[in-house]
Amino acid sequence: MNNKLYPIGIQNFEKIRKDGYFYVDKTALVYQLVKTGSYYFLSRPRRFGKSLLISTLEAYFQGKKELFEGLAMEQLEKDWITYPILHIDLNTQKYDTPESLENKLNGVLDDWESLYGTRAAEKSLSMRFEGVIERAYRKTGQRVVILVDEYDKPMLQAIGNEALQKSFRETLQAFYGALKSKDACIKFGMLTGVTKFGKISVFSALNNLIDVSMDERYAALCGITEEEIHRDFEDELYALADKQHMTYDEVCNELRECYDGYHFVEDSVGIYNPFSLLNTFFKMKFGNYWFETGTPTYLVELLQMHHYDLHRMAHVETDADVLNSIDASSTNPIPVIYQSGYLTIKGYERRFGIYRLGFPNREVEEGFMRFLLPFYAKTTKVEAPFEIQKFVREVESGDYDSFFRRLQGFCADTPYEMVRDLELHYQNVLFIVFKLMGFYVKVEYHTSEGRIDLVLQTDSYIYVMEFKLDGTAEEAMQQINDKHYARPFEADSRKLFKIGVNFSIKTRNIEKWIVEETGKEHCSTSTI
Structure with a gap:
């Protein structure tokens, strides 16, 4: 009998490790990340493990060596220094007014200021953030780690509302600008999100970020590879085959067809959707698990707003500039759909730098079409x-x-x-x-x-x-x-x-x- 605990919906690294949930070891990549750069950005679709990655980084920078016992990190890291950490999770709020974002940031700053103090002269959100960074550094003697989860949630919720987008953009531009102005006080910074808003957006203030979203070295940082499946879930493959009256090879092929196929950079290893994969092993049956957790209606609104010909989704061709960045004023819905995980890289023409996109797998293709039907x-x-x-x-x-x-x-x-x-x-x-x-x-x-x-x-x-x-x-x-x-x-x-x-x-x-x-x-x- 399979007694493995699957961390479905659990995004806290410490909880996973202390409560005995299974963890697919990504800590060698985390170590590589923290030792080779200071500021990073990673975009991945929802439920791909971005929050767990942020939580893993938090545990590492807190110096919690005991949580990494038996993982690659245990052998790699020798120092285990504790750093002050400023962690912002923008996923837990509905952003429908300018005040909703300001209230969220104000609440986060209040918590930090209770630890590191305040100054009366710091009136704006961005000034307060800069002040907290500097005081945290001086008070602890260690430079600060800044972790931002779902940085783009306000911008995504305001798609189609230009006035609200402009308000959020201006607020976040100034706020995130502290990562640049207080560079001397910062050890490490990481932002994650579903999408990357570029051009005149929040990233114009963050040109010191290294975007690893399409970096082959970090293609498997979130999600699960076929090699990891056979390394960590071999017993589950045989159990699933027995439960579904299929052969081992049939089960492997079905998993590949349903949940594999994500390519976040050309010529890279295929990535399986971790949420659907873990649910399949937990329930011992196939299902559209990722899709059933909800598809944002802003995707359909974008398609309909721009009168998009859906036939084109079967053979989309585009370049890296389009894939890497969303221009809020653009009439092309493809970058948002790609970054949201409904399209992925299927081929690359190196000579012209052109990417060919398509649906990653059957779960996404069928789920997306089923989702669209009532709107059309x-x-x-x-x-x-x-x-x-x-x-x-x-x-x-x-x-x-x-x-x-x-x-x-x-x-x-x-x-x-x-x-x-x-x-x-x-x-x-x-x-x-x-x-x-x-x-x-x-x-x-x-x-x-x-x-x-x-x-x-x-x-x-x-x-x-x-x-x-x-x-x-x-x-x-x-x-x-x-x-x-x-x-x-x-x-x-x-x-x-x-x-x-x-x-x-x-x-x-x-x-x-x-x-x-x-x-x-x-x-x-x-x-x-």
Whole structure:
């Protein structure tokens, strides 16, 4: 029986070590970090272990040698000096007014000032921070360690609100500026967050930070590698295989497909999502654990605000400047989606410095599409999975009329304000629906000049579809035949359906579909 304690949701290093929870040893990388630089920034998706990393650094700089017994750090560190630590966690507050951030910082400063004293002349938040740093250094005789967890939480919560973003940016710029002005009093500084806001943002005051987010040496600082899985969880792999009636190799492949695939720098080792992995071993079954903990709605708001074509997410190309920094005024949602962990590096063209992005794994791809569906189609979060199940069953049984009537229901009541971008809206609805169906049946779609042609394959049927907007279903069918879309399947033993579909701007829905069923013709129209 497996008696291992899994630290699911536990972000405190001391608690993990004292209470006997399992810890994947990252302390050799922590040692390398503290011995080779002074100021760092690391961005990683939520629940990837950023808070645990900050807590590990805190225990190290507190000189708590006993917590590192049996870990790599025990052999590496000889001195174990205790430093004064200023730890800020911005994750524990709702930031919806300028005062909400000021109140949070004021509370943190009050705690520090009770330890290190105050000066009446220090009126602003930034002056008080500078004063605390200097007094902590002078009082203890050791330079100060500054640890900031989720530094970007206020900025992220204010995406879409330019006035609030500006207020937060100005407050944080001045506040974090103390890391530069009091450099002589500081031993080490580390900021973590999901995103990196650049250009005219808080980082303009922190150009002394080393950003290790895309540094190959620290790619595995958060998250779990395949090597670590086989080193630390071999018993769990066999137990999971037994529980799920799978072979050892099948379990390894399933874990890889579901939770691996994060690459935070080109040509680096793949990283597994630690939260999903630990939950899988704890519950001894596969699930969308990371996704079920909540996806920020600001991602969808960004996609919709910028009228983003979701097809582009399947083959995004960009450069390091875009990946490394978010410009709050930019119309490109991709940097936020990448840094939030919904896209990752899939390839790199060294000659031009171009990164190719894609979904890291099945959990993220399917979870993200399921999350998007209610924002684009007429369905709810609860209904969406069942609707996709019905779509799949209809095409698996050859019931294309029910399939298209259901699709009509998804497109019904398209908001009037979306009419100006109706073609993109339909493209996005189709992309999400067919992407979700693609986890159960084989789906291929190609876009050209805003049009979509689609091939859908089940065990018994092949569907070749062409969609038009304000054309005719007959024109769509003509294109299938003229361009010989069905030719690759003519020798296939499965039943073949060619389907021409037309969307109407007037009705804002599917107006008609025509089906040619292996030589016979069948025509249906919408009930609108």
